[in-house]
Amino acid sequence: MLRITRRQSAGRASRVTSLGRTFTRPLTNQFASPDDTIYVLGVGNLGKYVAHSLMKQALGSVTLLFHRPGLKEQWQSAGSQIQCVTDGTPDATSGFGVEVLPPSEPSAVDQAHQKPDEKPIKNLIVATKTYMTTGALERVKGRLGPRSTILFLQNGMGMFGDPLKRLFAILTPQIGTMDEASAKIFRDPSTRPAYWAGICSAGVYSTSPFTIVHAGKGPLLLGPADARPLLHGQDLTSSSNPMAQRLSQGSMLEATILSSGAIKESQLQKLVVNAVINPLTAIFRCKNGQLLDNPTRLTIMGLLIEEIGPIVRTLLPNAPEMFSDQNLLEFVLSVARKTGANTSSMLQDIQAGRRTEIDYINGYVAAQGQALGLPYTRNSAVASLVKEQQVVRDDEVSSRMFPIGNVL
Numbered sequence: 001m002l003r004i005t006r007r008q009s010a011g012r013a014s015r016v017t018s019l020g021r022t023f024t025r026p027l028t029n030q031f032a033s034p035d036d037t038i039y040v041l042g043v044g045n046l047g048k049y050v051a052h053s054l055m056k057q058a059l060g061s062v063t064l065l066f067h068r069p070g071l072k073e074q075w076q077s078a079g080s081q082i083q084c085v086t087d088g089t090p091d092a093t094s095g096f097g098v099e100v101l102p103p104s105e106p107s108a109v110d111q112a113h114q115k116p117d118e119k120p121i122k123n124l125i126v127a128t129k130t131y132m133t134t135g136a137l138e139r140v141k142g143r144l145g146p147r148s149t150i151l152f153l154q155n156g157m158g159m160f161g162d163p164l165k166r167l168f169a170i171l172t173p174q175i176g177t178m179d180e181a182s183a184k185i186f187r188d189p190s191t192r193p194a195y196w197a198g199i200c201s202a203g204v205y206s207t208s209p210f211t212i213v214h215a216g217k218g219p220l221l222l223g224p225a226d227a228r229p230l231l232h233g234q235d236l237t238s239s240s241n242p243m244a245q246r247l248s249q250g251s252m253l254e255a256t257i258l259s260s261g262a263i264k265e266s267q268l269q270k271l272v273v274n275a276v277i278n279p280l281t282a283i284f285r286c287k288n289g290q291l292l293d294n295p296t297r298l299t300i301m302g303l304l305i306e307e308i309g310p311i312v313r314t315l316l317p318n319a320p321e322m323f324s325d326q327n328l329l330e331f332v333l334s335v336a337r338k339t340g341a342n343t344s345s346m347l348q349d350i351q352a353g354r355r356t357e358i359d360y361i362n363g364y365v366a367a368q369g370q371a372l373g374l375p376y377t378r379n380s381a382v383a384s385l386v387k388e389q390q391v392v393r394d395d396e397v398s399s400r401m402f403p404i405g406n407v408l
């Protein structure tokens, strides 16, 4: 399996080790062309964090894509900068390009929307909420083509490159965002952009539209989501992908480029974490760490893993030992411990009155279980409770969630 590691050097150069060979390349003046702009679609916690880190380290131009004109006004009131607070110290970055996207309905173009920019986009980071992905991509699809790379930096699952699943994506929302993008936006594989998946474990939350708090360190893992033929001699799914290279330079993002197999494993491991911690913190309205000191909640975590483990192992033939139920449970517990003081993104969404990403997490797991003929009803039960914004007390679990038998 191709696993690529990157080492930072102290000076203005980086060393990349690939298949046993090490390359050294300068960090300066590589991204001078405006063509190399990295566009960020979705300025939530992660979009702002990645944009700020790229700008801070002078890794080329970055343009923020706003999906509504009101965001541009908020941006201007915030001094046209992203503020990132780490350990109480604020740090601001400016110099971003900004564009307000045209509305999806061309007839809705009005004074508030600037004339649509038609510049092709080579590098795009999609950091929207999962359920907004295709709606947002629809608005820039004309600027994307087979020479473009889209990095999906989101919760939930991406894709498995299975044409049947893409067909299935047309019929159900309970599918990964990349499959959905292929099914609804980029139907023709020969003109489709290269897809990359990203998983960011940094703890980041927003305190205002353009202010984030960087509360916990964590790496950014990147990898190509599928293989595809070379286009004019360029392989956008290899570690030499220009956007992946740029993200992996500088130390702020702690980024590592993985092979497609390794990123799929990481995505599935993250899916398991999100499918246990997110819905339970939402249903019990608790911090991540409050799942741990409670025997009822620990029992539910184990029962959910009993369903999720077999589904994930079927999706990952030759799953390594870290995908055993026991190891998955231990991994989830360790993440809950490390992020104990965090409010999960799902609970944050509920508290802010936003739609949650449950369809792309437990909804996705349940849909896969159903398609594979594996048990999935506990995942459906938690998904329904979250969708209905129900709050459940520990002593009501067996009657309102699913039977939990004798608690440990």
Ligand code: KPL
Binding pocket: 155, 273, 274, 277, 278, 288, 335, 339, 342, 343, 344, 345, 346
């Ligand atoms: O990714 C997360 C989320 O809240 O979405 C975890 C890891 C559970 C941290 O809160």
